[in-house]
Amino acid sequence: MSLEIFLKGDVYYGNVKGMIPHGKGKYTWSDGTVYEGSWKKGKMTGGGKITWTSGTTYEGEFCGGYLDGFGTLTNPDGSTYIGSWRMNIQHGLGRKQYSNSDVYDGSWKEGVREGSGKYGWCNGDMYIGNWKGGLMCGRGVMKWLNSDLFDGYWLNGYRHGSGVYRFADGSYYFGTWTKGLKDGRGMFYPGGSIRCPSSKRLGKKKRSINRSLSDKISINGFFKELGRISSKRISTGGSVREFNTDILSYTSDEGESVDDDVGESVDDKSIVVCEREYIQGVLISERIKNNAGVLYKKEEQRKFHMKEVERKSSLDIFEGYKSSYLMLNLQLGIRYTVGKITPVPMREVRYSDFGEQSRIRMYFPRKGSQLTPPHSSIDFYWKDYCSMVFRNLREMFKLDAADYMMSICGDDGLRELSSQGKSGSLFYLSHDDRFVIKTLKKSELKVLLNMLPSYYKHVHAHDNTLITKFYGLHQITLRVGKKVQFVVMGNMFYTELQIHQRYDLKGSYHGRNTNKDDIEVGTTLKDLDLSYDFHMDKSLRDALFKQIKLDCIFLGSQRIIDYSLLLGLHFRAPEHLKSLLEPPDVFHKPQKTPGPLSPLDHSIPPKGLLLVTHEPSSVNTEPGPHSRGSTLRAFSVGDKEVDLLLPGTARLRVQLGVNMPAHANHKVSHDISGSTEVELYEVYDVVLYLGIIDILQEYNTRKKIEYAYKSTRHDPMSISVADPKFYSKRFFNFLEKG
Known part of the structure; x- marks a missing residue:
């Protein structure tokens, strides 16, 4: 049934159900906005097209009156977005072409770039990698028009962490960055001193980046770098449904270390390499070495005061069992415990929540069970002490459960460290440097359990306490009976600034x-x-x-x-x-x-x-x-x-x-x-x-x-x-x- 309806200056012509638009129809608002398409019970639902008085148009899917599904938005300034929508916001895969001809092709979340994506600037620069909150964050590759290239880690739009910088002339710098500035030790290889890894990932994906060549010839004196790559703010726009597959396939490289891209040394022993050290982008020392038999060994300036373990294989903790097994066991156990305790409604701790008898126990067979996933480690028993107490402590320290699990149990895993002290304890550091996990002696476990009620009261009463923050207390037992206790703590040197x-x-x-x-x-x-x-x-x-x-x-x-x-x-x-x-x-x-x-x-x-x-x-x-x-x-x-x-x-x-x-x-x-x-x-x-x-x-x-x-x-x-x-x-x- 077709009907023309006039409502407070608005006009609708199309199918109705009762007196409500339902089916196909055209609605014109008093301000000139026009929608033509499908309706359901008075709301735009299904395929349709809407044109606003500003000249912006959207053609695609609607649900409940919202832009929801797949569609194309075109703005008067020439910017377009083609991709997924959720409740009027870009969400999912999509391509945005900006008014200045910049193009982003990849994943969106709540209207901003987040996930894997490719951004091409109008000047020819290009970034392929991970995004968060609209900024480059995580593993990614930046390519500049002059063929310079950076492959490494990013944080909030800056180079931050380990990476490799390849210059257009074939020179390389391997090192670490802090907020866009070189920080710590690194190695500079002149052009031709190592084989270009372009035959593998770099060439296949055509990654490169822009950097002034003066950066690699500033041997004597202090030479500061430009730090941040410009990032464009999101606005509404459109693209095409066929997305670039390079963006999605790039995520398969995220778990690979930068060292894998290094290639082999050439046989020419006359080639020299430079070992450099920077502090906040300032070159403070440089040593020139002969390249005979020298291969670059990655040296990251960690925020935590430990050295990474260097051994022939994964550290044997006891009786031939590898440290990598313990790291995996820790992640499995913490993920299980936090997932089990987080849904429990918050409440004040009780006397029964403290002590050695307050614990969660679970068996993790390698093949998995109804409650545990299959895994590649060995069979083990997991014990989590005082779960409700530590859950409340994490809340008290304003630590989100999801962030806690992702930091420790994410795909990037833990890093194994060796202590400089006399305790002989093993240390693990979360991939983002936020948390330290330390093995405890049995006597230390008992001290912490005995102290925990008073510790809880102390940190509850004193927001500014300087005492170590404890987040969890766990034990792993192998089927042979060997036990290892762990405590999770905050890293006091977790900061954006370099600890000198x-x-x-x-x-x-x-x-x-x-x-x-x-x-x-x-x-x-x-x-x-x-x-x-x-x-x-x-x-x-x-x-x-x-x-x-x-x-x-x-x-x-x-x-x-x-x-x-x-x-x-x-x-x-x-x-x-x-x-x-x-x-x-x-x-x-x-x-x-x-x-x-x-x-x-x-x-x-x-x-x-x-x-x-x-x-x-x-x-x-x-x-x-x-x-x-x-x-x-x-x-x-x-x-x-x-x-x-x-x-x-x-x-x-x-x-x-x-x-x-x-x-x-x-x-x-x-x-x-x-x-x-x-x-x-x-x-x-x-x-x-x-x-x-x-x-x-x-x-x-x-x-x-x-x-x-x-x-x-x-x-x-x-x-x-x-x-x-x-x-x-x-x-x-x-x-x-x-």
């Missing part, structure tokens, strides 16, 4: 120094190696020591010793960066100068850093896994909450132990007459990251015997092991006064 130096400070001085021959980039130094005094804003320092004192009181009440302050330094003084590569001259001498965290006599803001009034809209207000506390107030800006402004880099939220600005004073002696020395100070602007770690050593009988023995051979004040109350007082005084 790191210290483990206990407040004692016997044996608390590092052999000069053992010091490398990334080495964690000790108390006697620290040659800096740190001067901070008065309010920031007061808040810091108030919390350190509260944390020390808590640890003392639990009879915990051997804990330390893990301190990371990010330097903001490029003209002095060369000195950071050399160990200070004051090693092995007890520090009798003012303490490492001294107050400013007058509240003077750092010269190269700027404290500005906190603006939540300008910074990421979500805390990392190392913090969850409030934004700090600074005396120097009128006791207001502050952000840290890093010129040319970022604006960061200042929290306790995170993004804390300071002056680092380093005393040097200057001989002015052959016999007279004048004390001078080098002053650096630094950003501090710190927290209290290693809190699972109880002052038990074994430690009492150790103290009795060592105190007869050394000054009792100098040795690390001590009564908990004395240890706490010495630790606090060292940090406060020296």
Whole structure:
């Protein structure tokens, strides 16, 4: 039945059901917008075409009055989008051609580029890889018009992580980047020194990227790079249903390491290669090597203070079982536990939620079961301790369950690390550096279980606590009976900034120094190696020591010793960066100068850093896994909450132990007459990251015997092991006064 209806100036002509459009029909609104197509119960549903008064048109599928399904949107400015829609928003696979002739072909989510996709700029540049939130993020390849190419990892539109840069002349640079700038060690190979991998993935997919050739000839002096690749903002547009298959097939390469693209060395021993080191894009050192037998070994500057394990095969943990099995078992178990506990409604923890008897147990046979998936590891039993407690802790630390699982259990997996300490523990690091997983001794497991009720109360009462954040406690048992315990913790050095130096400070001085021959980039130094005094804003320092004192009181009440302050330094003084590569001259001498965290006599803001009034809209207000506390107030800006402004880099939220600005004073002696020395100070602007770690050593009988023995051979004040109350007082005084 056809009918013409007039409703408040609108006109409809077509099929109806009752007095409601139903079937085929044309509707003209009073403002001039026209829709012609299918209707169902008064709503646009099925195929149709709508034209707005602005000139924008959409032709495709509708559902319930929304653009929903597959269709083409054409804008008056010439931009088009052809692809999938969900409730008026681009969602799924689609191609967008922008008004300036840029083209994106790939996956969309809620109106922005997300997933695998290909973006071609009108100037000829091209990116193929992963996207998130409209920006290049994850593994991807950038190709520039001049045939330069970058293949590696990206974050928020910047090169970030490991990668390989191929220049148009055939030269290569293998290394790491931080927010678009080279950071850490890498190797530069002149053209012809290695075989081009174009015969495999690079040539097949025709990947390349743009970079000034001056980048590879800046051997002497400091030469900064341009960092970010321009990214276009999304607007509505259209394309075609036949999408480029290169985009989707690219995802099969994501799991491959950049080292696979390296190829083999040529036999010409006269070719030289350059080993370079950068800090924030500044070339600070370079060594030229003969290429005879030299192959590039990837060296990533990790945020965490560990070295990657280098062994002939996967580390044998026990009786021939590989470490890779344990990593897979961990992922399977954590995925199972978090998936099981997350749907349970939130509630306050009870007495029965604590203790060794509160646990989830599951058997994971290799062939799978009704509750567990098949896997490529060995049969194992999984035990998760105090699941509801750790679930509440993760919520308390504002950690999303999905993010937690994806970080630890995602396809990128875990990285195996070896400890620099004496514990002999194994460490794993999540692929995004957010979480550290450490093996525990049985005694440490018991300490944590006994401490957990008090720990829960302490972190609940003190948002700004500096004590290690624990996220899970697990045990893996093989069928042969061997057991391995693990704890999941936050990485205190999870930050966008490079950690240039790191210290483990206990407040004692016997044996608390590092052999000069053992010091490398990334080495964690000790108390006697620290040659800096740190001067901070008065309010920031007061808040810091108030919390350190509260944390020390808590640890003392639990009879915990051997804990330390893990301190990371990010330097903001490029003209002095060369000195950071050399160990200070004051090693092995007890520090009798003012303490490492001294107050400013007058509240003077750092010269190269700027404290500005906190603006939540300008910074990421979500805390990392190392913090969850409030934004700090600074005396120097009128006791207001502050952000840290890093010129040319970022604006960061200042929290306790995170993004804390300071002056680092380093005393040097200057001989002015052959016999007279004048004390001078080098002053650096630094950003501090710190927290209290290693809190699972109880002052038990074994430690009492150790103290009795060592105190007869050394000054009792100098040795690390001590009564908990004395240890706490010495630790606090060292940090406060020296």
